[in-house]
Amino acid sequence: NAGVTQTPKFRILKIGQSMTLQCTQDMNHNYMYWYRQDPGMGLKLIYYSVGAGITDKGEVPNGYNVSRSTTEDFPLRLELAAPSQTSVYFCASSLPRQAAFFGQGTRLTVV
Amino acid sequence: AQSVTQPDIHITVSEGASLELRCNYSYGATPYLFWYVQSPGQGLQLLLKYFSGDTLVQGIKGFEAEFKRSQSSFNLRKPSVHWSDAAEYFCAVVSSNTGNQFYFGTGTSLTVIP
Numbered sequence: 001n002a003g004v005t006q007t008p009k010f011r012i013l014k015i016g017q018s019m020t021l022q023c024t025q026d027m028n029h030n031y032m033y034w035y036r037q038d039p040g041m042g043l044k045l046i047y048y049s050v051g052a053g054i055t056d057k058g059e060v061p062n063g064y065n066v067s068r069s070t071t072e073d074f075p076l077r078l079e080l081a082a083p084s085q086t087s088v089y090f091c092a093s094s095l096p097r098q099a100a101f102f103g104q105g106t107r108l109t110v111v
Numbered sequence: 112a113q114s115v116t117q118p119d120i121h122i123t124v125s126e127g128a129s130l131e132l133r134c135n136y137s138y139g140a141t142p143y144l145f146w147y148v149q150s151p152g153q154g155l156q157l158l159l160k161y162f163s164g165d166t167l168v169q170g171i172k173g174f175e176a177e178f179k180r181s182q183s184s185f186n187l188r189k190p191s192v193h194w195s196d197a198a199e200y201f202c203a204v205v206s207s208n209t210g211n212q213f214y215f216g217t218g219t220s221l222t223v224i225p
Binding site for chain 1: 120143145147152153154155156157160162201203205211212213215216217218
């Protein structure tokens with residue numbers, strides 16, 4: 001009963017490096033989301049997906065890319081890391097108009 | 112556009128005292144509303160949800176929330192706070208006409224003093 005699993009939990013990147021944050025869910029949810037959380041700012045939606053092969057931008061998509069080749073997986077790609085991308089990233093999944101289930105988060109620091 | 116406002120950034124209550132966390136939303140249609148709790152270093156855990164029907168909903172850990180359409184509010188309450196309730200609380204609304212996006216408030220940080 002894993003739910004939503006994110007890897008890695010922590011990562012330090014140098015400016016200009018790239019990385020992929022992994023997210024997988026085993027609940028057969030068609031909706032998946034990536035949020036970033038910054039102190040005092042709540043959660044901001046980066047990208048979301050309504051099903052395999054379909055993705056769309058959220059509120060703060062610049063500097064990120066996603067793909068959704070399967071129902072289970074929704075990786076988030078940072079191509080050229082910048083200090084402004086230092087944040088905690090959360091992946092979530094849901095069924096339509098149902099509560100979202102969240103992963104434990106990835107704490108990313110860009111130096 | 113949909114939005115959620117949590118006017119209280121930080122609240123401090125004594126253990127055993129009652130608690131009310133405020134949430135106001137802006138949404139054109141019937142909203143789907145949620146309260147989540149986040150402990151330090153953890154993900155978000157669902158406390159309760161409102162979809163329709165009875166406007167007073169019960170959740171886990173003794174929490175409840177009341178939906179008031181006339182006030183566009185969905186305030187979270189607990190009659191007697193425990194030290195373990197210290198955490199960050201987020202209110203959220205779902206938009207069913209834009210990809211089921213969740214819109215979150217900025218959160219309320221709760222401190223419980225003995």
